[in-house]
Amino acid sequence: MENPDVQVSAWMNDVREAAYNIEDCIDLFMHHVDHEPPGSVAGIKGLVRKSMRKLKKLTYRHKLANQIRQLKALVNGTYERHLKYKIDDCNPGVMHTEIDPRLPALYVEAEKLVAVEGPSEELISRFIDQEMIRFSCSAFVSVSRKPIMVNILKDLLAEIENNDRKSDKYLATRSCSERHLIERLRAHLENRRYLVVVDDIWSKSAWEQIQCALPKNFHGSRIITTTRINKVAEFCCTSNEGFVYPMKPLSNNDSKILFLKRTFVVAAECPSQLEGIMDDILHKCDGLPLAIVNIASLLASKPVSREEWERVRDSVCSAHGKEKDKELEVIDKILSLSYCDLTQPLKTCLLYLSMFPEDYIIGKYSLVWRWIAEGFVVPKHGYTLEEVGESYFNELINRNMIQQEFKFYGEAISGRVHDIVLDFIVTRSNEENFVSLLDAQNIPSQCDKIRRLYIHKKNEHAAEVSQQNKNMSHLRSLHVFGRITWMPPLLDLQILRVLYLEDCNGLKEDHLKNIGSLIHLRYLGLRNTNVKNLPIQIRKLEYLQTLDLRGSGITELPESIVHLKRLRHLVGQRLRLPDGFGNMEALQELWEINGSKSSINFGKDLQNLIQLRVLGIHFEHTYCDDGQISTALYPWRSPPRLLQKFVLQGYRDDNLPLFPKWISPLLSELTYLDFGVDQMNGRDLHMLEDEGRRTW
Template identity: 40%
Template sequence: MAEVSAGTGAMGSLLGKLTALLSDEYNLLNRVRKEIQFLERELSSMRVLLERLADMEEKLDGLAKGWRDRVRDLSYDIEDCIDRFMDRLGSGDAKPKFMKRTVRRLKTLWARHDIATQIKELRARVMEESERRDRYKLDESYYSATKTVEIDPRIIAIHEEVKGLVAMDGPMKHVIALLMDESTELKVVPIVGSGGLGKTTLAMEVYRKIGSGGDFQCQACVSVSRTLDLVKLLKDILSQTDKDAYKECQSWEKEQLIREIKHILTGKRYFIVIDDVWKEQDWKLVKAAFPDNNNGSRIIATTRIAGVANLCCSISDEQPYQMAPLDDVDSRRLFFQRILYSNDSCPSELEEVSTRILKKCGGLPLAIITFASLLASKTHNKDEWERLQDSIGTGSSFDNDGNLKGMKDILLHSYLDLPHHLKACLLYLCIYPEDSMINIKVLKWKWIAEGFIAAQWGSLDQVAENCFNELVNRNMIQPVYGNYDSSVKYCRVHDMVLDLIISLSDEENFATVLNGRICNSFPNKIRRLSMQSSGKEHKGAVGAIRETKMHIRSLTVFELHKPIVPHLVDFHALRVLDLGDCIWLENKHVKDIGSSRQLRYLRIGHSMITELPCEIGKLQHLETLDLLYCNSLPRLPSTVTQLRKLVRLFVSDYTQLHASGFRSLQALEELGFVETDDPVRFSEEVNESGKCNLRSLRTGGEIAERLFCNSCCTYPCLQVLKIHSGIGMVPRGMTSLENLMTLLIQVTEFDNEGLQVLMGMPSLAHLDLEIRRGAINENLIIGSDGFKLLKVFRFRYSPLRPVVEVKPTGGLRLTFAPGAMQALHCLRLELNPMWIVSDFFADLGVEHLPGLAQLEVKINCYEAAPGRVKALECSIEKATNLLPKCRIHVSRTFENYMFKDDKEWEDVVAKESLVRKGDEKNERVTTKN
């Protein structure tokens, strides 16, 4: 049972704390013990009924809902009260030694008037709800409810990529034909249709299809949503078109951003997808950033609004592409493909009921997949299917007015069918703005910190991963696949699902969302708060937050344009504090962070913070400290080593860690840093203690060389290793990392000896290898005796060295011998043609990679001769003819730094050679004298 759930509130964690206080070793006073025993008995009974009520949400009357809401709220208040007791007794450390000391001091603390009054009031509230329960006869009314059948929590995500969706080929070809005509003017192709028809899916698949062909020099895909944040959207475009410019733009206003985007796109052929445009004015503001440069640039815009679509059309007589519902044949194919993994096979007894279900779905792909995902979790039984079909209501997904009431009924039923812990996980997504790209790792860590995840088997992280996969499998969350590999790092929530969970969250007071829409009232007690905009509604919110701040458990603040983060004093119940998107944060905003003693998760991102208070060491429950993008922070306070429960610690490359005391972080599993004040001592402390639990490490070359200097330094749990800032050579001790699955390494020098070390790592599945400098005349041969499990290989060799060092002949050669990398799925190469052999691709041997599905080649044109660039592109084309089933993408980088012709390159090389010879001659004369 999770500590916190949507149905039972904080009952799980609360009862655990009450039970711990009742154990014999604490020797409580009799009066205190009786009070706790009463609370424990009554609340245990209430939790059973809460679980039963949560299983039949749609059948509850007003009395039952009111009782449920009050008891759920009561569980939070009692837990907050107990937590405050602990805070006043000491540091909040929950180890047994501390608990014994805490309970001894509880005898005197309990007698204090204010705490005695709180206990008396809470006990009275519990008795009052117990009497209401009997008076309403809730146990008799809802005793016979059937519990929802839980799905195996080890289920894996089976959500397929959009290229496999039914009836997508025709629309794709149509839209591509509209885009890829011969006109050189900027052309906009709008895609219009109601929610759930697959507009975004179509646009994204077209984006992948033609964006991977190398026809466009700049590409970007962004979402507008109902509330336009123009500055954020422009930054998103900039981050995808020019990452170097994006690093400098964090404090820019919209006018400067528009000028920069226009400057980058002028003279280039670009392809942009603008998803989910709701207002004509929004389109006018966004389009102002795109120059019409007569280079054949293209834009796709998706919208539900016909007026917006017509405005988007480049030429007045053009028509938007109108999305249509699926016909009966395609609807059935999609439906049974999801349930039975077959396009057309259906048991005869299910034919009639499936026809009625599909009629309700109305040809909407979202409705079909959602309902099918619901049925896939049930037995293929006619009675069960008819029961679910009847529960949705009458009619199709569209009502007579063209609205989507039926679709909403399907989504609601899918939500009600979720197990308790998954309801809380799904509702939590309402804290994110519409069309957000949600980082899955961050989401899972916050679920854990909130108490939604229970370690029934395996680690909390594994259980959270399976909760995410199950929500994907039920089509409540949409995974976002990488462009050139099958990894899933982000997810999205369809806006119809988001509308549903925001509505449910409001109804159950699960979370309060300030998203730019006028809000006339706020709940008496805000438990979770998401601040997404700095509009007028925040003026009323400030007072509500001030009144209820001691009850807030989660505070997430997104990229607001005004510093309105409330001061953190008196946020005693806070478990989650996410300020990762607040670029204007200053030291004053976090100076009181030490007062939030229950904090489990703390994230601070791009900001002006230069110092964290030493009081951060008081956060004895803190599990995640994420300062990865806090680039202005020069060092962490030494008190961080007092955080005994810290599981994850991430700092930027510019933040220095204190080596002293690091061995005390025994719970640490994930660590990301580059700099430390004493590399020798840090390596010694890590090797002495925390290495047994360490699963993920990101560090610099100097630290890595010391940690993996010999094969005796074993890290049995290490699965992910990222070595930034360069390391001389591949450390031989890395052969001992038997469980390492992901490796990112930047090396100065590399040869076949280093290659053999990497090939000797048996579990490696993802390798990112960058050779940073040095002219290598080496033939690297990858044979069949290593990389047995490698699925993704990224190889980067683009030294930023003087052109005079380039040799007319020779260079790096890489060869995949027969039998090499049999599991490889994705190959990504980043090469400068000046530093590799001229026939690099002719001898590469990509035809020996039977599982290769995706090949990406980036040609680094920095100080490159155009002739060599073109020769490399021709050799790539010849080699890839041997890969008819492989998805291939070739592009150029640093094209602005390429020589205008081969003669210019030859002249520069000749001139620099003379200069160098002169310098060497002068040096010899000086030495002789």
């Protein structure tokens, strides 16, 4: 529901917390009942232990029954309030329609436009050729997210026919159907040179209906469409003449010019004592015209003093949790439109991005693995969870909620969130108790239950939080960036699903000594930490899906790791795998393993990994010769047919003596190979003939 009032928001929070509590109840019950201690003891001692476990299970089942009764009463109470206060009848969108905050931009004088030099006549010629200036008719219509197509067609017809909205001719269209309006528009435009601007298109279906009214002719007519969604823009360009122009952020110089023109209308110069504050504000806006214009307009209405400018700067740089000025609220309203248009899984995945610092480069694969661990990715028939999660990431880029940073052979592999968008996400996340932030400026909200905790850099409030006795037993995700001064005891985190520690210089192996108690853990990340050994208790993490050790000091994995039957992604640097790692049959990504120092049955273990899609192997020259590498990989005669990427590095300047015989057309999913080879024959070249599908 968009823009709910206080009453509806309270009811939505009750429903959300009830859903969380039900899931927590089930997870905690599983923790106590289904978690059997490893190993067995024979004889009388074993019989006594087994009997004690049965008694404990009866106790936990009794507690579960009581909790279910309490939760049922809670849900019934929420439902009764829903009926009593007629929540379904509360629709603020029908009672009050807000003015589009972008409307004033349509009436800006040409001389106030920024980033295009020269007078207004030259400005026009940059966008429309001089021969195209004279049109017999023109129109501008805005579609919006939930368009009423009949009204849009009426407005389009009124502008094309140059009718007054109060004229009899316009009023006569009230009873017209969509088909009748389309036919009238086509008849009027068929033999004319027209210019039509269709603004703010949100869906392909909306454009499909509108374009029916705009006939293609040979009179030099032009149609300009605007949208926030890349796929919609591409869909609008169905002909060879179509062109998508992606809007880019303003340069530093243009950002400054726009800011000064809006703030100081006459002088357009910034006092020297305010230049540093201006630079801070522009850095936060990062070339986004909407943010620059609104913040500059706010400052233009304030006294030109250092105190006022610092207050606005601090408000922009820490917008969440504070009352905002009207100019800043405009930005939130526009972002809210994009947010409300997302599907529920995409909304949840977007809110999860509030767990990352500003300007952080977010890797796609690591992020998708965490979404999967949290249960945000909805299964789709015929696709893996990873493929569905990657489509979520690409869709958020497509909708400009994530800015693409790096590509790998045309595929987006990382992105970041604009600071203004991040502030919006953090605010939403805080309102829904989705993520609690603990950094140098903020401490978690006063909510009793913390669901996800993000700890950033040196934390001055760590001791304060621990003294508040915050309830951490409901924590599902814990992200820690930077030096660790405090983190919740792992024994208290019985339903934790994601534990991500990055650049934690103060992290010690003692911090992980009770990791075996996290039986619901699905993602464990130790990026760029100085941890050198994984605890043997790692075998107890039976639901673990991802183990990310990149940048850590861990190179040798314990033998107990082979018991992780659900592990899908194991990534690190030159990892030494124990004998029997082939038992981890769910592995889809294995990167990067040390082929020189891994198990004796290296090739046989690889043969068992039939789900493998990505494999990176490093052979050290010091420990290998031609015979040893052939012996190691020989049992891998038939690699998994799902294999998509294979990289072999570090052996004799990255070269193999002969082309691998296992590469064949049967590997239909293989798209990327990276290794060197000294000698190839005609058969080998034949295997590489499909260059359009593979990258070598």
